Amino acid sequence: MNFEKLVEIYMQLEKTASGNEMRQILAEFFKSVPKDDIHIVAYLTLGKLGAEYEDVVLGLAEKSVVKAIAKAAGVSEAKVKELVDKRGDAGLAAEDLLKKKPMTLVPVGELTIHEFFEKLHKIANTDGSGSQDTKANILVSLLQKTSAAGARYLIRIVLGQLRMGVAEMTVLDALAIAYTGEKKNKEILEYAYNISPDVGIIAETIAKNGLKGFDHFSVQVGRPVKMMLAQRVEELEEISKKIECEMIVEGKYDGERVQAHKLSDGKIILFSRRLDTITDQFPDLVEYLGKYVKAKTFVLEGEILAIDAEGNPLPFQTLMQRRRKYDVAEYVSKIPIQLKVFDLLYVDGVSYLDKPLVDREKKTKQMISSSGQVVVAERIVTSSIDEVEEFFQKMLERGYEGIIVKNPQGEYQAGTRGWNWIKWKKDYVKELSDTFDLVVLGAYIGRGRRHGTYGALLGGIYDEKNDEFLSFCKIGTGLNDEMLAELPTRFKEYVVGKKPARVKVEKIMEPDVWFSPEIVVEVSGAEITQSPSHTAGVALRFPRFLRYREKSAEQATTVKEVKGMMGK
Numbered sequence: 001m002n003f004e005k006l007v008e009i010y011m012q013l014e015k016t017a018s019g020n021e022m023r024q025i026l027a028e029f030f031k032s033v034p035k036d037d038i039h040i041v042a043y044l045t046l047g048k049l050g051a052e053y054e055d056v057v058l059g060l061a062e063k064s065v066v067k068a069i070a071k072a073a074g075v076s077e078a079k080v081k082e083l084v085d086k087r088g089d090a091g092l093a094a095e096d097l098l099k100k101k102p103m104t105l106v107p108v109g110e111l112t113i114h115e116f117f118e119k120l121h122k123i124a125n126t127d128g129s130g131s132q133d134t135k136a137n138i139l140v141s142l143l144q145k146t147s148a149a150g151a152r153y154l155i156r157i158v159l160g161q162l163r164m165g166v167a168e169m170t171v172l173d174a175l176a177i178a179y180t181g182e183k184k185n186k187e188i189l190e191y192a193y194n195i196s197p198d199v200g201i202i203a204e205t206i207a208k209n210g211l212k213g214f215d216h217f218s219v220q221v222g223r224p225v226k227m228m229l230a231q232r233v234e235e236l237e238e239i240s241k242k243i244e245c246e247m248i249v250e251g252k253y254d255g256e257r258v259q260a261h262k263l264s265d266g267k268i269i270l271f272s273r274r275l276d277t278i279t280d281q282f283p284d285l286v287e288y289l290g291k292y293v294k295a296k297t298f299v300l301e302g303e304i305l306a307i308d309a310e311g312n313p314l315p316f317q318t319l320m321q322r323r324r325k326y327d328v329a330e331y332v333s334k335i336p337i338q339l340k341v342f343d344l345l346y347v348d349g350v351s352y353l354d355k356p357l358v359d360r361e362k363k364t365k366q367m368i369s370s371s372g373q374v375v376v377a378e379r380i381v382t383s384s385i386d387e388v389e390e391f392f393q394k395m396l397e398r399g400y401e402g403i404i405v406k407n408p409q410g411e412y413q414a415g416t417r418g419w420n421w422i423k424w425k426k427d428y429v430k431e432l433s434d435t436f437d438l439v440v441l442g443a444y445i446g447r448g449r450r451h452g453t454y455g456a457l458l459g460g461i462y463d464e465k466n467d468e469f470l471s472f473c474k475i476g477t478g479l480n481d482e483m484l485a486e487l488p489t490r491f492k493e494y495v496v497g498k499k500p501a502r503v504k505v506e507k508i509m510e511p512d513v514w515f516s517p518e519i520v521v522e523v524s525g526a527e528i529t530q531s532p533s534h535t536a537g538v539a540l541r542f543p544r545f546l547r548y549r550e551k552s553a554e555q556a557t558t559v560k561e562v563k564g565m566m567g568k
């Protein structure tokens, strides 16, 4: 096909602002495109030279583009520059100049879409010294073979400025209309696109094999799968309505999502959530995956976390320092990482996308030999929302963002924010307007990030009728690292060997260390609920430490006040 055919379409698309019209223009056009050209056309309508994730970079400096236009149009570079500034668009400037080029520079021969595409790839693949000149010369040869209007689009493509308003979904819609006659079939194309986010492959498949071409469409190692995303709910309880069976609950790690692919030749490629290749930034992770994952080929997903010397998670900002082009080796040793693996998409020739999460999880565990660098995400299986909430608090104490509740029977929904994954983060917790002054009754020994200090405090309210302190909640959030570190020192003088006389605590809530009831802290919370685990009979949900109070224990919030707040 001649490139000028595509130029006509570009001109029509540029004139319309309606998405519907764009789809119709493209659909009509696609019908006329030879099947062997359709993948190229699909990319070029988006101004791309390949799948989005391939990120083909032409690497042409603006100076070289000016040089090429000058040469092709037979004018000085200064003239080109002047016109580019005036028009504010190098494409329009090239068009103007080529319209007036001397007859001696009239093109010979036709420019096919194949040659156009190949030469642009040649520009992308040229590097090393003198490459800007070689790139510019290839561009000249293309400019010599296009019409003036063609030059407008060629230059825009080269500069990554086609901006036609055509998106991947528009192309998929148009392909569905062109090859199946029905727009509704775009769902099938979209599904395939989520597994294989490459419009060229989708276009070629539908053009050559029709819808049945997608029947056996599957994960291919080396090609990223669009990542599954998590839904959110307003209230924690809603989760059990969305996932009616047992729930798998995992920590929501605040790091960087990664999809790791191991090819049959042993090569490992890492893709980011946006499907960019991030392999070069994590040579350590590549090494760990090769070492600790037992499979010839795989596609698995997890979260990369920066960790300290003890293996505890560090904040996201620390990990972000690993996002670099230079000094990678230095930062590999400066900021060690760990991968928390939470999903498996493919292993040794078998796609796991359609298999229930429990099966994916079982297989993941079999594949991974335990190490500090690659670990399977910690999780609990439960049908009790109370246990979900408890796990949530525990995850916050360990320094994570919250939890992700997953449907054990759910499949991997590529590119979809579905109900098989539901996130619950600390910032979703809505707080009551009143705060509580609680007596600290004891503390629990910290784990993970809180190793060496207390992980949580046991807070109590005052029962003035019986002159007793009743447990009300565990306080684990709201304390920063500094406050956490100083807890044992601060509470040292209040530590007692056994439960103090006026303190009443249920067996399951007994702290590791008892305190004489003297310190009062102000705590906020989301809700007061009935609770058999706390001697107050009620408990504060999502408690958060605010500050220490200069109050005596008997001046703490009383049972009567709490009941009053509950309207009893």
Ligand code: AMP
Pocket: 229, 230, 250, 251, 252, 253, 254, 255, 256, 257, 273, 303, 342, 377, 404, 423
């Ligand atoms: P959000 O970005 O808030 O929509 O939350 C989804 C993100 O949480 C995912 O893209 C992952 O990067 C991250 N994440 C952390 N832990 C997990 C986990 N256990 N399972 C799934 N995603 C997780």
